[in-house]
Amino acid sequence: MKTTLSILALAAACAMPNIASAETLRIAFASAPRSIDPYPFGGTPTASLKEHVFESLVAADDSPLLATGWEWTDPTTLEVSLRSDIAFHNGEPFTARDVVYSACRMMYLIDGRRNLLTSSMGPIEDIVAVDDHTVRFEMSSPYPMWVQKMKFLSILSASGGDVPEGPIQYDNEGDCGITSYPTLAEFESGEASIGTGPYEFVRFDKSGEADLVRNDNYWGETPEWDAVEIRTIGNAGARLAGLLADDFDLIENPTTEDLPGLTANDELTYTAVPSWRSIFLVLDVNPEGANGVVAADGSAPLADQRVRQAMSMAINREAIADRLFGGEATVANQFAPSYRAGAPELPALEYNPERAVELLAEAGYPEGFAIDFYAPSDRYANGARVAQAVTQYLSRVGITVNLKTQPWSVFAGQRKDGELGVFLYGWGHPQGPAQMISFAFASRDKDLGLGSSNYSNYQNDAFDAAMRAWAVETDEAAATEYVGEAMSIVMEHMPGIPLYYQHTIWAHRADLTVVGRQDERTSAMTVSRQ
């Protein structure tokens, strides 16, 4: 009798997972996470996956996460206080030592491969665990951006077998007296995937599959789901079919063409949020001429500010957002999303083709000129169609546009080699509204990390001065002032033409509530049952 009962109990226990599986959230990603190892790989899918398991001191929305707060005790010293009530998935408590260890891992190159922050951590000379719940970053020069960059420093537990007892001495080489760090394989087998996040690692596969299970001891709000299953389906049609067939509860990036169908379906709906990615044109303003830009008199039309303003006025941004995106795009008035915290208030960009024609004539191009316009065909949502719409608008004011769409692999190489005179590009702004302009329009300054992708050859002293001041300003309000100043200058000169801000879209079951994230990441933490 007793055995029968225990067998019954066992059977009941076995049946449990079936009941529990109703609480599993099944997500389809659009592209595969590279690894669960949070250090070597950038990219949104990888970041989406890792933050279920690993957390950082600062959350994606700039609020404190594992930290409780931070203070610049002087322009080169940042003191961060840490939460004290947190344990890793393996039960070890989270302390300042783990932060130092994680920073060491960030600087340590496996097979010579740089990690996410390897180059960004150059100015950091020392990281000191002041006490268990205070960590101090000491820099060689003022480096206010570090607060933003800390989002990418995922915190690992310093409890592996190879970590020496006692305090860890940080150095710039990733050596830190630690003989070996967990390898990619150890992360992917789960051995090393021990974080503080709301979900614990179960399984990862290179094809973009990952299984996660709830961290019952999570320090924050109790996670909504017992388990999370992530799969990757590259083809948008197949992804939608999976949602329709109830293989998934939530899918990334349905195409804007499919949105009317989702609205018509009672079982399904979609959530869209304006993201931090802006889409724009970059113009090579070099007075000696730009590749593929030809004027009848041999001059360099793009070097003339009036020409650039005319090009901006020729484009009907409202029509692009409305017709090509079904309204799921926001018209741009500057390079950073205007709703990004810290972005300045600027007037809307005018659509006025008549004035554009006049401006071109004033600049000495009444007959227009010819440009080769490059756009990646497989990178941005609706990218090829946007490029064609821009081509239409520029053609109408008399500019001969030769549109060349190319796969991203080809396009990216040519852009790097500076071969593109006019091109379509997109940039996310997780690090704040200055992220794109500081890279793309500032004069090159390696120490401050400015101008590393200045393919427009734009150079302006007032703009550079504002960017340099911003790069070392630790006071947030003052830094915001500098960003506003720089943005106004660059919007007046227009070495590029902002078009629109992308919206990120998730299609999901109608009985789920999704709080879409502006950094485009997909997270089980933002999905709840109604």
Add this chain to the structure above:
Amino acid sequence: MSAETTPVDAGTLAQRKSKEPSFAEKFRKAFRGYPSAQIGLIGIIIFVLLAIFAPLIAPQDPYDQMRLDILDGLLPPGSKLGDGTVSLLGTDALGRDIFSAVLYGLRISLVVALVAVIVGSIIGVFMGLLAAMKAGWVETLIMRTVDLKMSFPGILLALMVLAIFGTGVDKVIFALIIGAWASETRLVRAVAMSELKKEYIDSAKLAGLSDMRIMWRYLFPNSISPVLVVLPMSISGAIGTEATLSFLGVGVPITEPSLGLLIANGNDYILSGKWWISIFPGLVLVGLVLCINVVADRLRDHANPYLRGKD
């Protein structure tokens, strides 16, 4: 004497001539009693005429970016466009009139396929004759190259070529030529090898004619007919391959869509009920290939001596 014989000879000659049917008669004979092939032929003629006169028929130049307006985008068939014209078959996302785009697309598809197949066949025939004539290392080199080419799936080879050289109409033609020549080479070589065993070649050789002259004057005209028979089939194959490449986004430029690219554009919208964008180009593509294949089938059957008895 001569005055007596001449009329007789002329009569016999005329009689013989009437027994040897002219090309037009042969052609007519091949299709007589085969209504489907006749319809196919008429279809081809219509498609070719539409393609040739596209600029006169089409209400809009779909390649002129200045005339297009995204505000006209995604309108169903029969809608009125911003400039007052009526779009018979609707518009795509960028405001392109589908009817006009199909006519122009037909043009590109036909031109690309014709040029590629004709150039490919010329190369293929030459290579095949050369291989048969020269034998030895020349033959080995040519035929192993053919084997190598044939071992690749055609579409993969074309994708590789386009990945290396970039996209564009000229590159698509180049990729299709590379895909087309090998099978013709194999075909022509086989026919030429059997011709080479015949007496007239021996006598030409004994007469001291050069290899090139024999190849050109005797071997070529006697080996060419099987190529002519498969030519229509090659053309329909090339149209299909071009459409596939453009559908995959590696073919013609997006501002000058061929039928395949038009279908690809519409494919994104098919789930949202905008069926007209891809259905019409799709129907035209299917119609064109079907017509060519029906005609090609007939020509092949007609050329086959085993089947000809049933004519």
